Amino acid sequence: MSPLVDKQSSQEHSIIENKGDAFRRLAKPNLAAMQLQLLPYDVLRNVLSRLSLKEVVRMGILSREWRQLRICHPELVFTKDTFSNITTDNTEQREEMTFAELMDFNAKKLEWLTRRFIKSVDNVLRPLWYTPTTTTTTTTTTTLDKFAVKFGLWKKHRYHIDRWVSFSICSRAKHIVLDFTSEDIGFGSQYDKYKYSLPLSNLGGTNGSCVRSLYLGNIYLETPPSFCGITNLKELTLNTVSISGDDLECLLLSCSLLEILSIEWCKPLSILHIQQELCQLHYLRVRFCDLELIELHASNLNKFEFDDSLKQIKLSECLKLSEATFVSNMRAFEFDEYGFDFTFAELPTGLPHVHKLFLLLNPDQVLRFSDSQSRFINLRHLNINLETFFYPDDTSWSVGLVNILELAPLLQELELHLGRDRYCSSAIRTVMAIEGHVHRHLKSVYMSGFCEVLGLAELALYILENATMLKRMVVDPVSYRDPSNDDIYSVSKGGISEEDLYDINQKRAFAEMYLGREEFRHILTIL
Structure with missing residues (x-):
């Protein structure tokens, strides 16, 4: 082949390569030239929303481009x-x-x-x-x-x-x-x-x-x-x-x-008294305020949380108030020593429409709670979280709880949960059911933290013998309530206990000894 033909062929090949390079440059974007501001604002904001604000601040320090974009988390x-x-x-x-x-x-x-x-x-x-x-x-x-x-x-x-x-x-x-x-x-x-x-x-x-x-x-x-x-x-x-x-x-x-x-x-x-109606209010929480009186007109109020810093409650016109929670700030103290004079005598009158009541108390408060002469005429579910910082010397607190049951004649569900910080005597004792009236509506009972605390087994026997409509009682030796906070434990919440379980078998054996009768087998479950 002549040199002239070779030269012409080489030129054509060079032209083809140059065109190919130009085409590739058009087809392939220049990544180095891409800018963040070319992305839609919503996309950039979505990226930021997936980061914590602390990460966004760090990114702004490292990248001037992000700072200049002024995209807000x-x-x-x-x-x-x-x-x-x-x-x-x-x-x-x-x-x-x-x-x-x-x-x-x-x-x-x-x-x-x-x-x-x-x-x-x-x-x-x-x-x-x-x-x-x-x-x-x-x-x-x-x-x-x-x-x-x-x-x-x-x-x-x-x-x-x-x-x-x-x-x-x-x-x-x-x-x-x-x-x-x-x-x-x-x-x-x-x-x-x-x-x-x-x-x-x-x-x-x-x-x-x-x-x-x-x-x-x-x-x-x-x-x-x-x-x-x-x-x-x-x-x-x-x-x-x-x-x-x-x-x-x-x-x-x-x-x-x-x-x-x-x-x-x-x-x-000192007083929260509002005569006009708060039409939309459905949840109210009052804690540590030393209120002498709270009186509201809220037709849609259905949940109320309070403590013993509140002295008087007037919510009788809150017809939809179905759930109330009381947390005692004084449950770690003995009342006789600290002169605490709060009583629960007027609570049923102040909360006449409540269907669910959650209480965080100690045994002495349970007894004082039963002093009321009025009744919870609409109460269906009662949950008591009990802190036994002080070991009860007798069964009076459980007698008080029986009295509370009598204040709620239509009660159907009872939960009793003992906190983990409790003292239990290992001394052998005679356990007999507490005397009380027949309860004709109670259907379900759940006790957690069951142990040798004086009065607890006596209370369980009373319920088993006197609740004529009882369908199920669960006795759980594990305690789920953490005494370090004000959270109230409920079966519906579930949870895992951090309690040392070394003595669970002993507590289970205690429950079997005094409650595991043949006549209760169809009702009682000991976990």
Whole structure:
């Protein structure tokens, strides 16, 4: 073949290769040139929503592109753990300090942590808000599902908190949490003057129309004269909030759609008496408030939780109130020693429509509970969680429980759960059924934590012999109730016990010895 032909063939091959390269460059995108901003906003926001806010903050530090995109996480929850730069000092240095030096050191450390926290929150929010040069009003195009700040802050930090609250409102946040309680700060009325005062007017009317739930902790609240309410608020939680009864009444009446209300450690509340009806309220929780009286008109209220800091209850007009929970704060103390004078005598009158009643008591309280002369005329289910910190010296507490059963003539289900911290005597004793009236409606009984506690086997025998309609009794030697908290155990909840099970066989043998009669075999189950 001639050189001329070879040259021509080589040129044609080169042209074909160049065209192929050009085609491949068109067909294959340049990955290095791809930009995050080319992705739809919703896609980027969805990516962020799958990360924790702490991970998002770290990613923003490492990637300038993410920071410049100004894509907001739908849930902005700021706590001390959100930021890696909010750290504590080691304890080696503090061990050598005097008490005065230690107090000064802790105060300076807390102040430093607070400054770092505020700066960190501002760094996250700054790219998301915009302040026009002609006004001090903060605006944003961000939309939030939740905005939360959980850190020990005070009135002196008002400038920053006000901006954050403004940002949450402008971002149309549905759920707002401002919890300024902290284990590092003081607690008591002497600190009320240092609490941050929330401007409720910022949440009123159309400004706060997107807010569905509001949690406030360690805050001072006062309703302004022209307050028009948080239009669509459905859930309100007040924890360690300084508010008067009149201001709380004004706040509740102005939130016409309120469904859930929780009040805890709020002072100086003494009486909560609202004459107008709270039409939508269906759940109410009142704890540690030292209320002399609570009287509400809530036709749809169906669940109520309270403790022995509440002295008098008037909820007789709450016709749908079907479930109530009482937790005793004094169950770890002997009443005679501490002069506790609370009685349950008027409770059936205050809660006449209750179908389910949950109680967390000690044996002495069970006896006092039975002093009432009125009855639970609608009670069908009774759950008693019993703490036997003090070993009963006699069976009087179980006699008191029999009296409680007589106060509920239509009771059908009974649960009795003993806590794990209990003392049981190993001494052999004679077990006989407690005397009492016949119960003609009780059908189901469940006892957990069954053991040698004086009065428990006697109570079980009474039920087996006197509940004429009883279909099933379960005796479980395992205790599921944790005495370290206020949670009430129920069979419907289930759960796993952390109790040492080494003596379960002994307790099971005790139950078999005194309850395992042939006449009860078709009813009784010993687990």
